[in-house]
Amino acid sequence: MRTQHSTISRRDFMKGLGLTGAGIGLTAGAAPVFHDMDELLTSSGTINKRPWWVKEREFKDATTPIDWPSVERRKYFWAYPMTAHQEAILEGTMKPEDLPYEVQRILTREELEARNKVVIDYCKNEFPGWEPGPDGFGDVRNTSLAQVSEFFGFTRFPRRLQTNGKVINLAKLVSDAGGGDRIDGFLPPLYEGVKTPEEMGVAKWQGTPEENLMTLRSVARLFGAEDVGCVEVDEDIKKMVFEADMDGKKYVFEDVDEAYETATKRVIPNKCKWVFTWTMRQPPNMTRHQAGRKENAPTYITYMRGHYLSCYIKDFTRGLGYTMVGAGGTGIGCVGATGGFAALSGLGELGRASYIIHPKYGLTNRAMWMHFTDFPIVPTRPIDFGSREFCMTCKICSTACPFGAIKTGDPTWEDDTIYGNPGFLGWRCNYDLCPHCPICQGTCPFNTVRDDKSFIHELVRLSASHTTVFNSFFKQMDLNFDYGRKDQRDWWKEEDFPFGIDTSY
Secondary structure (H helix, E strand, O other): OOOOOOOEEHHHHHHHOOOOOOOOOOOOOOOOEEOOHHHHHOOOOOOOOOOOOOEEOOOOOOOOOEOHHHOOOOOOEOOOOOHHHHHHHHHOOOOHHHOOOEOOOOOOHHHHHHHHHHHHHHHHHHOOOOOOOOOOOOOHHHHHHHHHOOOOHHHEOOOOEEEOOEEEOHHHHHHHOOOOOEOOOOOOOOOOOOOOHHHHOOOOOOOOHHHHHHHHHHHHHHOOEEEEEEEEOOHHHHOOEOOEOOOOOEEEEEOOOOOEEOOOEEEEEOOOOEEEEEEEEOOHHHHHOOOOOOOOHHHHHHHHHHHHHHHHHHHHHHHHOOOEEOOOOOOOOOOEOHHHHHHHOOOOEEOOOOOEEEOOOEOOEEEEEEEEEOOOOOOOOOEEOOHHHHHHHHOHHHHHOOOOOOOOOOOEOOOOOOOOOOOEOEOOOOOOOOOOOOOHHHHOHHHHOOOOOOHHHHHHHHHHOOOOOOHHHHHHHHHHOOOOOOOHHHHHHOOOOHHHOOOOO
């Protein structure tokens, strides 16, 4: 066992690589001392473990510029209806104006099939010999995997569940009892085994805001989350909350002690002065092997894990004596624009594809969960590691998109998509064109960090965080070395990690 380390500073290390010149400025400022490469690469603060070149910014100052006076509350908006409503409209049992949420238009069956064909043709051209199979996902193995991964997908109650020899429509039972279609919703699930401190006759948990955030981090990571963050609520932040959810219920702030929900509104107590955010990693190798008419197994599995943690963390906080509400992810209870909250709390930078890019995991990371709480937690700062500037040059995801949904131009203040979401200088994916196909997430160069345990990937990110000089070169390197999407059929030959995630970094 090694008992001592060599000592090297950032400046000396970069000088040894010949990278201190050429205007890079990588070693400007004070140079803290690191004792070996592992220590250098994992230097971080006390909350999230990040490489040392990831810089923190001022509160509310993400790398995506925001004009707060121009930010407006908006309704939850779907580019096209969910399947159940789509079928009802096509069958004539529901009118478009009866939908509980806004849509731009209703797709016909022919339009839906045309979208599927675009993605299928793309995958057939990308991977010669690949066929869509019986359901558009590939061969029977991939079809079965995609289908089974939707069991409790997005925490929806199954419509067919065999138990005790009986086939039960669990979703209908819950609906007939007045419930929704998912386990995760706006309010905590109120699991009967979780008692509040008051019910147990003890005082609520007391800790410093720093201790409290670390407490939530411990629970979140136990159930599979990655990074955590916090945004302190003010009048600007409240404008990022939706006016209404997809079922038409209003989101309202009130001076009440407990959050509650009625037939017309969901109420967030004004005492909930913090928003707790967190990410869930998506199996990166499997994401790169996705093919077929839409996102499949790695996406569904990640949302399932995320929504279950959402239930756990809300009831855990209730067990401490505090309130926590909101579902995040997708579906009823998604309180606000999750990407904006993720960027403001330091979970990543908003990229060209309208996803949050993580400094270590790129686009194979879901930054989709946010909860309002009165549990005092310390706010975390936005971060900058150069991904937004990299997106300016890269455009790999927009070039790969077969629908033209990802913009190829510069970021803009105006929103010309169906959302009408002004107030920030960024790229806005046109979700009216996007069918949630499996292509863009697997193409991002930031996905390749430690893909083969090679330091060159860390070096690329180090450079990108300090200068744009080499961004075009790094983009071309990614294309030349074929780091992007992989043939779906090859995944079955590989030995992937448990849960599809390498937890060693």
